[in-house]
Amino acid sequence: MILTGIGDEGANGIDGQIQATKELGWKHIEMRGVEVPGFKKDNLHNIPDEAFAVAEKKLKESGVGIYCFGSTIMNWAKTVETPFDVTVAEVHRAIPRMKRLGTKYVRVMSFKPGDADDRTPAVVFERVREVTKMFLDAGLQPVHENCMNYGGMSWRHALELIEKCPGLKWVFDTANPIFNADRAKPKPWPKQDPWEFWTHVRDHVVHIHVKDATWNPAKNDADYNWPGEGAGRVRDILKDAFSRGYDAGISIEPHMVVVFHDTGAKTSNDDAMRANYVEYGLRLERLIREVKTDLAKEKTAVQPALATK
Numbered sequence: 001m002i003l004t005g006i007g008d009e010g011a012n013g014i015d016g017q018i019q020a021t022k023e024l025g026w027k028h029i030e031m032r033g034v035e036v037p038g039f040k041k042d043n044l045h046n047i048p049d050e051a052f053a054v055a056e057k058k059l060k061e062s063g064v065g066i067y068c069f070g071s072t073i074m075n076w077a078k079t080v081e082t083p084f085d086v087t088v089a090e091v092h093r094a095i096p097r098m099k100r101l102g103t104k105y106v107r108v109m110s111f112k113p114g115d116a117d118d119r120t121p122a123v124v125f126e127r128v129r130e131v132t133k134m135f136l137d138a139g140l141q142p143v144h145e146n147c148m149n150y151g152g153m154s155w156r157h158a159l160e161l162i163e164k165c166p167g168l169k170w171v172f173d174t175a176n177p178i179f180n181a182d183r184a185k186p187k188p189w190p191k192q193d194p195w196e197f198w199t200h201v202r203d204h205v206v207h208i209h210v211k212d213a214t215w216n217p218a219k220n221d222a223d224y225n226w227p228g229e230g231a232g233r234v235r236d237i238l239k240d241a242f243s244r245g246y247d248a249g250i251s252i253e254p255h256m257v258v259v260f261h262d263t264g265a266k267t268s269n270d271d272a273m274r275a276n277y278v279e280y281g282l283r284l285e286r287l288i289r290e291v292k293t294d295l296a297k298e299k300t301a302v303q304p305a306l307a308t309k
Helices: 014-023 049-062 084-101 123-137 156-164 192-202 234-243 271-309
Strands: 002-005 028-033 063-070 107-108 141-143 169-173 203-210 214-218 221-225 249-252
Touching: 002 014, 002 063, 002 271, 014 028, 014 049, 028 249, 049 084, 063 084, 063 249, 084 123, 084 192, 107 123, 107 203, 123 141, 123 156, 141 156, 141 203, 156 169, 156 192, 169 192, 192 203, 192 234, 203 234, 234 271, 249 271
Parallel strands: 002 028, 002 249, 028 063, 063 107, 107 141, 141 169, 169 203, 203 249
Antiparallel strands: 214 221
């Protein structure tokens, strides 16, 4: 199992992201946005070649690797009206950079749906299928996140996307169902159920994003919590994953200091971001220990019962 975190939740700059990772004693970052001295902050696959070279050097000197590219490919900031050339260019920039960093996984999405959409357009399947093939042909694994995209409209939409895009795998986010409508159900669409979503897609999950949240009707948005303290069923999902032999990546995405997709959010103080990120990581480690202890106790309790039968 590899513990990692979405770097720009811990710091804006590359040095701060490395520092937060090393404070936790971890060896990997899930890189999304990053600021390199002298260059504007942007996604790792979008920063200029000169900036990427600096980031690559700093990462290799620090011994910190990039477990996954948290790309902006087909994300919630784009729709099916966005020219596909934009997507193809992002893929072509990401592939060589992933190879230079020894990164296997790349997080992708499936475009922002229209407000009234409850079905996935054929063009979405076509584009996701093509992107999946491009990465697979390069020996890399794309993972789709359940977020504000067509594949994230419900677990049924997720399975349909996986079925129609051979080779695509899933990164499951524990909190995203809390603020996303279940568009497979009758209107008015209820919010999704994290546990229900997880149990239907878990066989396709190769990476997990841990964040936790509670829906706040008063502000019509989510409040973000420490892992295991919200409605994201984090403890139950991790316990189920471990009981089924899950031993892959688990990435923290606190959202407690800064929310990446909140365009109105102000730039947060790196010290506050790093402190929250490190505390979040420590709490996740503690939660994982508790879950594994519970599983061990349950296994021990079952064995005597089986022996008496």
